[in-house]
Every structure is written in structure tokens, then in C-alpha cells.
Amino acid sequence: MGTTDRDDRHDHSDDHPHDRADHHSDDHADDSPATPGGPSTPPGPPASGAPASDPPAPGGTPPAPPGGSLGGGPGVRHTAALALAHALSAAERGLAVIPLSATKLPAIRSPHHDEADHPHQPPCHGECGRPGHGVYDATSDPVRIRELFAAAPHATGYGIACGLPPHHLIGIDLDTKSGTDAPAALRELALRHLFTIPETVVVVTPSGGRHIWLAGPPDTVVPNSAGRLAPGIDIRGAGGYLVGPGSRTTHGTYSTVPGTAHLPPAPCPPALLRLLTPPPRTARHAAPAAGPQQGQGLVQFVLAAHEGQRNTRLFWAACRAYENGIGPDLAPQLTAAAVRVGLTEREARSTIASAARLTGHA
CATH class of the missing domain: 1.20.50 (Pheromone ER-1)
Structure with missing residues (x-):
């Protein structure tokens, strides 16, 4: 499961440049989260090999294309067709999607790419009517989805936009790389703030990370963040996207933890939601100008x-x-x-x- 220089887009944000998805960072997430039944109980590990699924059901591992790679020729067309099938299946569940490349970036180049030399021009989020605006292209309309994938013949996966109705999806991205243990950090937060992660969709990343899908309330905007909740825990919220299960990347395939693919995104526990949302802004005195060393x-x-x-x-x-x-x-x-x-x-x-x-x- 957001955002964004050509390799950074996963957020944030979104809120990010017009041709990128904000904060999509799906190469993070590792290991198991706190799960249903208690904050210290991790979900079961993925089955040996990648869990299998039929193309129409989002979350499974699609068969390898001829040649076993993401190279050109029939293999690309086969992989793109599977990505489209997974995206259409996700859309049937009310999820808005976009095509992704094997690097997990939006697969359609921005129509404003040549305008990058005009930094003072406000970014376009799709107002021009052309595709290529990252997460702002996301849709659950099957006709529009087919049009997007037709414009992205080399797509190998799909992204799921967060923060949109009906689910107002929130992605908890757990990472264990770089010496962090995000699952342990999440368990500690759960114990400290008295919440448990309910049964919900859990996606396994190629690196062994986990993405937990939760549903947010329609009146709350959850921002994207990287490591703010705890080291190794990234949040995909409004303006961000998650790499959808079934997507193939240069590092492997995203797949659902067995037994979770059919579940709807579970409501985010209120105590966790409070941690994910910034406090309301209060009136404050003007801060002094930053000194030469400040910041x-x-x-x-x-x-x-x-x-x-x-x-x-x-x-x-x-x-x-x-x-x-x-x-x-x-x-x-x-x-x-x-x-x-x-x-x-x-x-x-x-x-x-x-x-x-x-x-x-x-």
C-alpha cells in the first residue's frame, strides 16, 4: 500500500507536485502489525510463497508473465491486463484507483512535465482534463479506469487513493528496514493508548512489510506522515495512495495476508485516530523570525x-x-x-x- 520526486512519490501528500502522487511510499512497511484480538498479537505470516488468488479478486499474486520478468513483449501485456483486472475488482468495492508502473509511481506521465521550469505556476490537479496527475486521477468508474490503463500500457499495478468516500481509507505502513521495528512500536502504542487493530485487510509488501487498511470517518482528514507516529510507521491519508494487492513491482508482488482479502476496511479505533490527526490550530502569538541558525x-x-x-x-x-x-x-x-x-x-x-x-x- 502514496505520493515524490520520480522515486519518492508515495503524499504526501500528496499536496505534492502535479505529476506525482503525494507520499505514496509503499516500499516501506515491514513485518506484522498489532492485530485483532490484542495489540501484541501479530497477524499470521503469509503462506509460503505468495498467496494465490484469481485476477478478479484483488490481493492475490498474479501468475508470472511469460519469461518471468517485467520485460517487453507479451509479458508486459499480460501483466498490464492482470493489473487492470485487479484494479477493476478493487473499484467494485468502492476504491478509487490509478495505474502504477513497476517502480510504484503513477504510470501516466504528467501532461505538464515540460512546464517544470515555471515554478510560480500553480500545480494542476486535473483541472486541465488530461490524465497524468497522479492520485488526482483516481476513480472507481470502470470506464474511466480502462481509459487510464489504455494510456498506460506498461502499467504493472495500481494505486488506491486514500481519504476518499466511501471508505475514507487510511493506510498504516509498517517498516522494519533501517534498524526499525515498526510492528513493535505499534504494539507499544496500542498498549499505551488502549486500542487494538480490528480484523481488516492486511497487505504484504515484497520486502516483508505490512500495510494495514482502516476506514476513517467522513468528517476527519487524516494527513500523510512519515515516522511521525513512531519510527518506521508511515501513514497514508488524504492525498496519498497505497499500492494495491496484486500489483507487480521491480522488487516483487504485493499480496494480501490469507483470510483478509474479503474483509472491508475496518473502522479506525478512536484512540488511534486521535494520534493520526493533528490537534486543532489555536490562536498563538506571532513567532519571532527565525535566526540564522534556527532550523x-x-x-x-x-x-x-x-x-x-x-x-x-x-x-x-x-x-x-x-x-x-x-x-x-x-x-x-x-x-x-x-x-x-x-x-x-x-x-x-x-x-x-x-x-x-x-x-x-x-
């Missing part, structure tokens, strides 16, 4: 980003800057840092603007 740790955090981390790190740093009252003053430095590590100025500005909106400072 430099956040700038360095962005400068240390590797490919695949740039949008996520920039969004996180911008959120922290706005929460500490130095967002407007630090934004130019964060933009410059993002450009140095490979984002365009327009992408950087769009991501920082997203952070301002999600923290209530836009």
Missing part, C-alpha cells in the same frame, strides 16, 4: 536525502518547521536544499505548501 538541523536533514527520500524528507522537515513557527522563514532554505538534492523548485514549493496546509498554516 538548520531541518535543512541538513533535507540535504542528507538520498534518491527515493527527497520528497518525504522535505515534507517532514517542512511540517516540523511550521509546527515550530518558523515555516515561512525557513521555506526558502528548505527549497534551496531540496533543489540541491535533485527536486525541481516547483516540486519543492508544492511539497512545502502541502506541509503548510496539513499543519494548518496555509
Whole structure:
């Protein structure tokens, strides 16, 4: 299961550049979450090999295309047809989808790609009527879905937009890479805040991570975040997307934990929902202008980003800057840092603007 330089789009956000899905980061998530029956009980491990499923049922592992790779020729057409079948099945459950490439990025190139040299032009979220706007293209209309996949013949999977009716999907993305143990962190949060994760859809990522699907209330906007709840726990909310089960990527196939594919997204426990939503903005005195050294740790955090981390790190740093009252003053430095590590100025500005909106400072 969001967002976004060509390798970072998974959020955030969304709220991200016009040709990217915000914060989609689905290469995170590892290991088992707190599950139904108690915060310390992990869901059963995936069956040996990938769990099988028929193409019409989202969540299974589709047969390998001829040649066993994502190369060209009949294999690509076979994989694209399976991706479309999974996407249409997901849409039957009310989920809005978009085609994804093998790198988990939206498979349709932005129609505004050549306009990146005009950073002051507001990003288009589909108002132009053409496809290629990432998560903003998401739809559950089967006719529109077929049109999107026809425009993306090399699609190998599909993304599921979060935050949209009827489910208002929230994705809990658990990671155990980079020395983190997100499942343990989630169990600790569950014990501390007295909630359990109900029976729901759980998706296994190629790296062994887990994505937990939950349904949010229609009147609550859950923002995307990376590591804010706890190290290794990313949240896919409004403006983000999840890689759908059955999708094939360069690292493997996403599949559902056996016995969960038929379940609807379970309601998010109220105690967990409170942790996922920012507190209401209260009136505050104007913060003093940022001094020459204030916020430099956040700038360095962005400068240390590797490919695949740039949008996520920039969004996180911008959120922290706005929460500490130095967002407007630090934004130019964060933009410059993002450009140095490979984002365009327009992408950087769009991501920082997203952070301002999600923290209530836009």
C-alpha cells in the first residue's frame, strides 16, 4: 500500500507536485502489525510463497508473465491486463484507483512535465482534463479506469487513493528496514493508548512489510506522515495512495495476508485516530523570525536525502518547521536544499505548501 520526486512519490501528500502522487511510499512497511484480538498479537505470516488468488479478486499474486520478468513483449501485456483486472475488482468495492508502473509511481506521465521550469505556476490537479496527475486521477468508474490503463500500457499495478468516500481509507505502513521495528512500536502504542487493530485487510509488501487498511470517518482528514507516529510507521491519508494487492513491482508482488482479502476496511479505533490527526490550530502569538541558525538541523536533514527520500524528507522537515513557527522563514532554505538534492523548485514549493496546509498554516 502514496505520493515524490520520480522515486519518492508515495503524499504526501500528496499536496505534492502535479505529476506525482503525494507520499505514496509503499516500499516501506515491514513485518506484522498489532492485530485483532490484542495489540501484541501479530497477524499470521503469509503462506509460503505468495498467496494465490484469481485476477478478479484483488490481493492475490498474479501468475508470472511469460519469461518471468517485467520485460517487453507479451509479458508486459499480460501483466498490464492482470493489473487492470485487479484494479477493476478493487473499484467494485468502492476504491478509487490509478495505474502504477513497476517502480510504484503513477504510470501516466504528467501532461505538464515540460512546464517544470515555471515554478510560480500553480500545480494542476486535473483541472486541465488530461490524465497524468497522479492520485488526482483516481476513480472507481470502470470506464474511466480502462481509459487510464489504455494510456498506460506498461502499467504493472495500481494505486488506491486514500481519504476518499466511501471508505475514507487510511493506510498504516509498517517498516522494519533501517534498524526499525515498526510492528513493535505499534504494539507499544496500542498498549499505551488502549486500542487494538480490528480484523481488516492486511497487505504484504515484497520486502516483508505490512500495510494495514482502516476506514476513517467522513468528517476527519487524516494527513500523510512519515515516522511521525513512531519510527518506521508511515501513514497514508488524504492525498496519498497505497499500492494495491496484486500489483507487480521491480522488487516483487504485493499480496494480501490469507483470510483478509474479503474483509472491508475496518473502522479506525478512536484512540488511534486521535494520534493520526493533528490537534486543532489555536490562536498563538506571532513567532519571532527565525535566526540564522534556527532550523538548520531541518535543512541538513533535507540535504542528507538520498534518491527515493527527497520528497518525504522535505515534507517532514517542512511540517516540523511550521509546527515550530518558523515555516515561512525557513521555506526558502528548505527549497534551496531540496533543489540541491535533485527536486525541481516547483516540486519543492508544492511539497512545502502541502506541509503548510496539513499543519494548518496555509
